[in-house]
Amino acid sequence: MLFSTLSLLTSAAAVSATVLPSSFSSSSTPTKRGSGSISVTPHDRYSSSLGVLGCKINTNRVAYWPETRGCDNFCVRVSANGRSVTLLAIDHSGGAHDISYDAWNYLVTGSSARDSPTAGGGIAATYEDVAMSECADLLTATDGKLAFAAANSxxxxxxxxSNAWFAQNYALYNIFNTQCTYGYDELCHLDGNTPVCGHQLGVTPALTSDPVYNIDYPTGALSLAV
Structure with missing residues (x-):
C-alpha cells in the first residue's frame, strides 16, 4: 500500500484517538467463549484492523470475521472435514467468515495452498473460541508477544x-503498517499513553528486513504483501 502525506498525518493522529474499531470490545473482564456453525471462505491478502504486525505472526492462520472480539479473545479453532486449524481473529469482515487462504485450503484438501492449491467458496465448518495459549505458536516475535504497530494501534x-492477559502479552513496534513495509523494526514503550521509540514515531522509511508474503488465490504463488 502506498501512503500519501495526508494518510501519514491521519495515521499519526490515531495514536491519541479513543474510538475503537467496530470489531473490538474493550471490556476488561474475561470474554465469554463462543462456538457454533459457520461457512468459511478464503482470504488471500493480509490485514489487521487491530494493528497486528504481519511480520510478527503466522499470516497463514488469520480469521477475518464480523464478530466483536475481546481483549483476551483473539484465538479461535475452526474445524471442517475432520481437520482443524487455530487462527488469530485480528481483522474485521463485512459479514463473511473469511480465513487465510492457506488455512481454508488445508481444511478442504488436507494440504497447504502452496503445495496443492484449490479454488472454491464457503465450506461448512464449526468454530470455538479457545484460550490465547492455543495460538502461542502463531506469534513469531522473538519475545512471543502479540505485536502491534505503535503508530496505528x-x-x-x-x-x-487493564486486561490481565493482554497487559502481559502485547508489544509495540515502530513499524508503520501491518504489512511491515515502512518504519523501523524496533520495540517501543509507553510513556503514559504515548509510544516512545528509538526513532521518530510514524515515519515511513522503506522497511525491507521483515517481508510479509501472501499466498495468492487460487494459484498458491507467493506475493509480497504491500
Missing part, C-alpha cells in the same frame, strides 16, 4: 491494558 492497546 493505540485504540486497541489503550483499551486493553
Amino acid at each position: 493505540m485504540n486497541t492497546v489503550s483499551a486493553c491494558l
Whole structure:
C-alpha cells in the first residue's frame, strides 16, 4: 500500500484517538467463549484492523470475521472435514467468515495452498473460541508477544491494558503498517499513553528486513504483501 502525506498525518493522529474499531470490545473482564456453525471462505491478502504486525505472526492462520472480539479473545479453532486449524481473529469482515487462504485450503484438501492449491467458496465448518495459549505458536516475535504497530494501534492497546492477559502479552513496534513495509523494526514503550521509540514515531522509511508474503488465490504463488 502506498501512503500519501495526508494518510501519514491521519495515521499519526490515531495514536491519541479513543474510538475503537467496530470489531473490538474493550471490556476488561474475561470474554465469554463462543462456538457454533459457520461457512468459511478464503482470504488471500493480509490485514489487521487491530494493528497486528504481519511480520510478527503466522499470516497463514488469520480469521477475518464480523464478530466483536475481546481483549483476551483473539484465538479461535475452526474445524471442517475432520481437520482443524487455530487462527488469530485480528481483522474485521463485512459479514463473511473469511480465513487465510492457506488455512481454508488445508481444511478442504488436507494440504497447504502452496503445495496443492484449490479454488472454491464457503465450506461448512464449526468454530470455538479457545484460550490465547492455543495460538502461542502463531506469534513469531522473538519475545512471543502479540505485536502491534505503535503508530496505528493505540485504540486497541489503550483499551486493553487493564486486561490481565493482554497487559502481559502485547508489544509495540515502530513499524508503520501491518504489512511491515515502512518504519523501523524496533520495540517501543509507553510513556503514559504515548509510544516512545528509538526513532521518530510514524515515519515511513522503506522497511525491507521483515517481508510479509501472501499466498495468492487460487494459484498458491507467493506475493509480497504491500
